[in-house]
Amino acid sequence: MPASHPAPTISTLHLYPVKALRGLNQISLTLHPWGPEGDRRWMVVEPDGTFLTQRTLPAMACLTATPTHNGLELSTAGATPCTVPIPEPETPSQPVRVWKDTVPAQDAGAEAAQWLSQHLGRPCKLVFMPTPAENRVRLIDAQPTPVSFADGYPLLVATEASLSDLNEKLAEPVPMARFRPNIVVAGTLPWAEDSWKIIRAGTAILRISAPCSRCTVTTTDQETGAIPNRKEPLATLAQFHRTPKGIMFAQNAVVVQPGTLKVGDSVDILETGVSNLLPA
Template structure:
């Protein structure tokens, strides 16, 4: 079923060059089958290769990572920055883990490891995914889909109307940054995205495949790394937008046709269906 009349448009775009570190705002994004350009190509791990996130280390939100021509620049207010070059093409790979997936990645070197270990107060390493189109293939909707170091899908899409509805129920409203989306759509119908299936934005074609189950990262202030309230917004969200698979906010999304999208682009909803929020 197609929905041709829509007032939805792209209101903001975001990437997270290093998984779990602070996000960046973009005016436009190039979308690949594995995700947005520059998004989650780098990963912080424990010495044994296990991935680290804000779930265990909320202070990761205070670390900024910016792509630069030679690689990556790591910064934190009040400390000396660290420039990390791309690993040389012949740098050996080793196994790292993101949830149940084992992925081959290149180590980014001792300088990056030392800088991150100092900032986070525990030994850790930085690794790089050189070929995201091949490094990690996940079975999604019975199809092998390349994915970066993101939790499980190439993109995450959220809407302003749903956040506004949630915030009306909260004593202290939260910003969209708590949910770490890639694409934020401005619209006027809360939770409409539960029924969206195929979207055309700019020159890209996107398919929504599943709601996103949320975790304690949503309780972390993405500017300070502090947790103002360990229960919210999850406790409130759980009252009305929960399934047996978790507390849901935003939609996991595939790139069916690669292309470029930018802030202000109209969102054409080509296909809808029954709500994917099966309570």
């Protein structure tokens, strides 16, 4: 009889309190329709409100935002941390921009702006999304879907097997952190996630919406902010895992049923279909 494969399980979970800053490993995540609790509710913007990411500022990977009971602590090696409280409810909103979306957000104050500007070497400020259920609603799969300051979807799901397959083709393997997922699944075949449609993870149910088009952030070391090789892993990934819409790794997902996930929870594949990596 053929050997059976282990059942899929959650191997790691990741939270990104401030968009584009260093990710945090988590033991559990609580999922809302707009994404994980505490995920990308904060964002660094230029003075005019345009979002900033590691695409243009790789040094953002060196900054850590740690949630506190009433806000964040910003920190980086060799520097005094900065405590940032959640803006008061009466703090006026201002428009900020994430890709093509204009979103209302609250300014997190002068101290956070000064700390970030100093460590990123350019004028910038920190903003907060007060009500993610309504501040940014995007049309995903023809359904109005709330999204935080994430690029475009509430969640990103990746598998260890796909990363292993990619790393076998690379001269220098890369860690999963380069791809900044929320949920990493073990116990699958490589690229199995391309055909997933509906999955249950912990007590939540997710719909896989679209493969994630990758950018130069995948070339940035998420510990140091350095770029060891400006071509990889994108050049290798492009040879075998792309569509006309881009070079793909991991799957964007939306929350069908909110719930809680823990490392070690089983992942049940409720519905599959044709691979969404087939050329459009």
